[in-house]
Amino acid sequence: MKKFFSLFYTNLFLNNRLFMALGFCVMLFLLKFFFAWLADIPAIAFGVLILFFFADIFILYRKKNGVHAQRLCPKRLSNGDENPISIEVKNNYAFALGIKVVDEVPHQFQLRDKTFLLSLKPNQTKSIHYQLRPTKRGEYDFGFIRVFVSSPIGLLARRYNFDAQTILPSFPSFMNLGQYELMAVSQHLQAFGIKKIRKIGQSSEFDQIRNYVGGDDIRTINWKATARKSELMVNNYTDERSQNIYCVIDKSRVMRMPFEGLSLLDYAINASVALSKVAMLKQDKAGLITISEKLGTVLPAEKKASQLGSILQILYKEKTRYLESNLEALYLAVRSVIKQRSLVVFFTNFESLSALQRQMPYLKRISRYHLLVVVFFENTELKSLSSNHAEDVEGIYHQTIAEKFIYEKKLMVKELNRQGILSILTPPQALTINVINKYLALKAQQKI
Structure with missing residues (x-):
């Protein structure tokens, strides 16, 4: 009661x-x-x-x-x-x-x-x-x-x-994976922000010999098979498959910076999941490496059905650290784990040209053995600050400093290109689209 x-x-x-x-x-x-x-x-x-x-x-x-x-x-x-x-x-x-x-x-x-x-x-x-x-x-x-x-x-x-x-x-973001899956197989990619890329050359991976059809490239005619069959036969080629795609995620303090509530690490994790999904749909193998002041998780590249789930489980627990990343440990891991030439997408951030130059020797060594793409971020807050109208001397000072940092980011891109290293400078919000764009471009150009 x-x-x-x-x-x-x-x-x-x-x-x-x-x-x-x-x-x-x-x-x-x-x-x-x-x-x-x-x-x-x-x-x-x-x-x-x-x-x-x-x-x-x-x-x-x-x-x-x-x-x-x-x-x-x-x-x-x-x-x-x-x-x-x-x-x-x-x-x-x-x-x-x-x-x-x-x-x-x-x-x-x-x-x-x-x-x-x-x-x-x-x-x-x-x-x-x-x-x-x-x-x-x-x-x-x-x-x-x-x-x-x-x-x-x-x-x-x-x-x-x-x-x-x-x-x-x-x-990590998985709700839009279906959209990225459609992007990977669709012929109308402009609607998703994916650029249409002209494919150059042709693959050397032989598929089959088939009958000649009007419009086939005459350079693919197989004359020996034609002689045997007494009719025109052509070689059929397919895209090379099962390339290794590794996402390397920097967990150091530079990835703690937040944009629209999400840290740079979270943006990198979401993009890595989407890129891994698209790569496996393209019959490539997806792998993962995390790095901070010491080597983190290393997941060898595979294209089995459970690979994406393993990537999600690993990235679910990852957190940013408070020290500088150790790229020497990354280089040793890449040399010991990745046995064949692969695409290595390195998600990191550089706020100054001197910070990039400190890590450049290790980046050059990795790019010597693999196709390295360095992904770092635009500071969208600085970009909006530089475009605002300055009302006083202090505003002019802030605008000038913001433009200096923006210009330094562009110098980093030029420095990486000068060293033969591919790079992506992107706003955090457009990271996933830009990374998938780059992957599809490299795939179409048969650089991997």
């Missing part, structure tokens, strides 16, 4: 309508001092209010399970993407309800406004839909669903607490 009354009091709330009714009764009692003709009207009004008060309690608590609510969400969240969340609410009362739903979202989102108002007819079910965008990998703890129901009287609200506590992991 004590537990029942405890639940009764803790889950009973007073609505604004009750306070308005009480205020009306108080006003009537005050007016009675000036207007004798009101007589017993204030007392009668207050008595009716008390009657409705207890009637409201009775009809709200007469049913044990008056409403039911459940949260529908994916098994895991996609980092940096809008993830759909829905709540289903069903009215089991025999009358219409006014309902307020409060969902306890994980504290990482710092949201206090996930409150939804709706009305439900008897035995009606409605769904509430909203989206959450995580900006960090890790676990997100969802709490209770609080449902406040009010009867047509509307003086009180009864709270239902539904234990919908669940912990969802936030993995």
Whole structure:
């Protein structure tokens, strides 16, 4: 009994309508001092209010399970993407309800406004839909669903607490992998931001001998087969396959810089997952290496079905470190792990030309044995600062410094090109598209 009354009091709330009714009764009692003709009207009004008060309690608590609510969400969240969340609410009362739903979202989102108002007819079910965008990998703890129901009287609200506590992991971005899969096989890539690249030369990987068809390149005619068959036969060639594609991710302090809530490391991780997916669709092998002040994870390149899942599991746990990256350890790992010429995409960031020059000897050594692409980032905040109108001397100073840093980034690209190293200087938001663009270009030009 004590537990029942405890639940009764803790889950009973007073609505604004009750306070308005009480205020009306108080006003009537005050007016009675000036207007004798009101007589017993204030007392009668207050008595009716008390009657409705207890009637409201009775009809709200007469049913044990008056409403039911459940949260529908994916098994895991996609980092940096809008993830759909829905709540289903069903009215089991025999009358219409006014309902307020409060969902306890994980504290990482710092949201206090996930409150939804709706009305439900008897035995009606409605769904509430909203989206959450995580900006960090890790676990997100969802709490209770609080449902406040009010009867047509509307003086009180009864709270239902539904234990919908669940912990969802936030993995590197995987929601758009289907789009990138379409990009890998589509002939209309401009719609996705992928450039159309003219393929030069032809592959030397022989596929089969087939009959000549009008329009075939006469240089592919197989004269020996033609003599045997007494009809024109041509050699059919296919694109070379099963090249090694390694994504190397720098986890040092330079990758902690945030843009639109996501760190540079998260942008690099999301791009690596997408590039690995596209590479495996192109029949290439995808591998992974992480590096900071010491060598991190090394995943040899494979194209088996479980490879993408292994990459996701590894990158889910990766965090930035606070020291400089050790490219000597990276070079030793590349030489010992990667046995054949491969495409190595190195995600890092350089804020000054001197920082690049310190690492240049190791980059040159890696590029001697593999096709190296260095990916680093534009500082979009500096770019917007340099384009703003300066209103005073201090503004001119800030604009000049911003332009200096932007120009230095362009010098880094030229320095890498001078050393024969391919590079991509990209805004963080366009990283995935630009990296896939580069991969498809290199694939079309048969550089790997």
